[in-house]
Structure formats: structure tokens, C-alpha cells
Amino acid sequence: MSDETAVNSETGDRQSWLSRFPDDGSLLRYAFYIMLVSVVGVLVFDYREMITRAPVEIALPDNPVLPAYIPPSSNDQEQPERFSPTVKTERDILRQPLQVELAADGVLKVTGTISVGSSGTFAEKTRNIVEYIKVVELNSPGGSVSDALEISNLVREKGFATRVSDGALCASSCPLVLAGGKNRIAGEKAAIGVHQVYSSNGNAQSADRALSDGQSVTAQITRHLATMGVDPALWIHALETPPNQLYYLSNEEIEKFKLAEVSAE
Numbered sequence: 001m002s003d004e005t006a007v008n009s010e011t012g013d014r015q016s017w018l019s020r021f022p023d024d025g026s027l028l029r030y031a032f033y034i035m036l037v038s039v040v041g042v043l044v045f046d047y048r049e050m051i052t053r054a055p056v057e058i059a060l061p062d063n064p065v066l067p068a069y070i071p072p073s074s075n076d077q078e079q080p081e082r083f084s085p086t087v088k089t090e091r092d093i094l095r096q097p098l099q100v101e102l103a104a105d106g107v108l109k110v111t112g113t114i115s116v117g118s119s120g121t122f123a124e125k126t127r128n129i130v131e132y133i134k135v136v137e138l139n140s141p142g143g144s145v146s147d148a149l150e151i152s153n154l155v156r157e158k159g160f161a162t163r164v165s166d167g168a169l170c171a172s173s174c175p176l177v178l179a180g181g182k183n184r185i186a187g188e189k190a191a192i193g194v195h196q197v198y199s200s201n202g203n204a205q206s207a208d209r210a211l212s213d214g215q216s217v218t219a220q221i222t223r224h225l226a227t228m229g230v231d232p233a234l235w236i237h238a239l240e241t242p243p244n245q246l247y248y249l250s251n252e253e254i255e256k257f258k259l260a261e262v263s264a265e
Helices: 002-020 024-053 089-095 116-128 143-158 174-179 205-225 234-239 250-254
Strands: 099-102 107-111 135-140 161-164 169-170 184-187 191-194 261-263
Touching: 002 024, 002 191, 024 161, 089 135, 116 143, 135 169, 135 174, 143 174, 161 174, 174 184, 174 191, 191 234, 205 234, 250 261
Parallel strands: 107 135, 135 161, 161 184, 169 191, 184 261
Antiparallel strands: 099 107
């Protein structure tokens, strides 16, 4: 085959392949999908390598009041200090299993860690006092995501309001419970923070399983927030924040994401 014939054949093959795309937009979309698949493949490979090199299982933190997360700067300028409110509740109280107690004026105080099974405790404690409850007052470092989602759904089903008062903490999975309130209030000095979902069962997982579970939980959370009328974009801050830190939401962010109405107490 002559060089000219080879060139013509190659040109014809290229034109035949390009003819599959009716316009430039289709070609660009095809290129984008190829790039997206490649990026996902690289991320999965890197994640697998990370797990293989240093498998880390993070349990519930000993210190429930975690430090504020400061996102890395994209330039040489120093990052401004993140909002990090003062938590007034004793740490031993926040570490204890979830306590549910009806106080005066229809305030249901929910204090402590949301552990596996806490949703059952909440349902049992409130079963016979539903008519007396007006607002669920949260003070919790969070914990089990599935239990937080169940409590949140129950709060919405019963039509309770939710509140995080000045000096109280609502972190990790606790904001999911806050989102369940028919009306939601946050004190100007409340500490509301989010971070990445992580395993606390002490069992090492494969990279594929860990990635799959993480995606599934994230989908549940974003769907739940949208259902409750909260902007799911809030959870982007959780996804970028390490489990041993918290992204504390500013008052402006709390209202921007429609998580709660900020009110002076």
C-alpha cells in the first residue's frame, strides 16, 4: 500500500468515526464523559492505594468539641480565620449516650451522643408525651447517621420545631436532626458544624466497599436535606472536612442554606 493510499484510508476512518456525532455538541459531550470516567478511575485507584498504604479507622472522637476546619488556600494569601463558636456544655455531658427529657414549656431536651439505637430511644421516650412537645432542643456532637435520619423523620412526622441554643453544640450528624424541624431556630452563638461521614465499627473495609458505602450515605443525606427544605449544598462543606475537625457554619451560612433561622436569645 502506498503512503498516499494509507493516508487516505486513515483520513476516511477518522471521518467515518466523526460522522457518528451529528454536531460539535455531541462530540464535546462524548469527550467530557470519557474525561469524567478517567477522572473517576484515577480517584478510585488513588483511594485504593491510600487505604492499602494506611488503613485508618476513626472512632467517635474522645473530644466531642472538635477544632474548626480551615480550607486550604488556593493562592498565597492567608486564609481568614473560620467562625468557631464557644461550646458551654461540659464535654462529659456531650459524650454520654443520648438523653431525652421533657422540660418546661414543651421543650424536649435532647443531649449527648447519637449512638446506634438512639432513634429507638427517642421514639420510646416521646411516644406518650407527643402532645406536650413543642420544640426539640438539640445539644449533641452527633454520631450515627442512620439514627439521626430516623430521629429527624420522626421529628418532622410529629410536627415538632427544632432549636440549637446559644452555647449548645449540634455537630456531625446532629444537623440532620435539626433539619427535621417544622420550624428551625439557631441561636446567634450556637455551634453548628459538619464533617465527613466515617466508619466507627472498627472493621477494615475494602476500598470499593468503603467508597460505595460513602456514596450511598451521601446520597441519603442530600436527599433527606432536600426533602426537609434545606439546601443540599450545605453538605459540600462536610465532604471536604476531615473527620477529626468540624466546619462550623456561620450565621450567614445557616440562613443561606435554609438550615435554620438565626435568632438572638
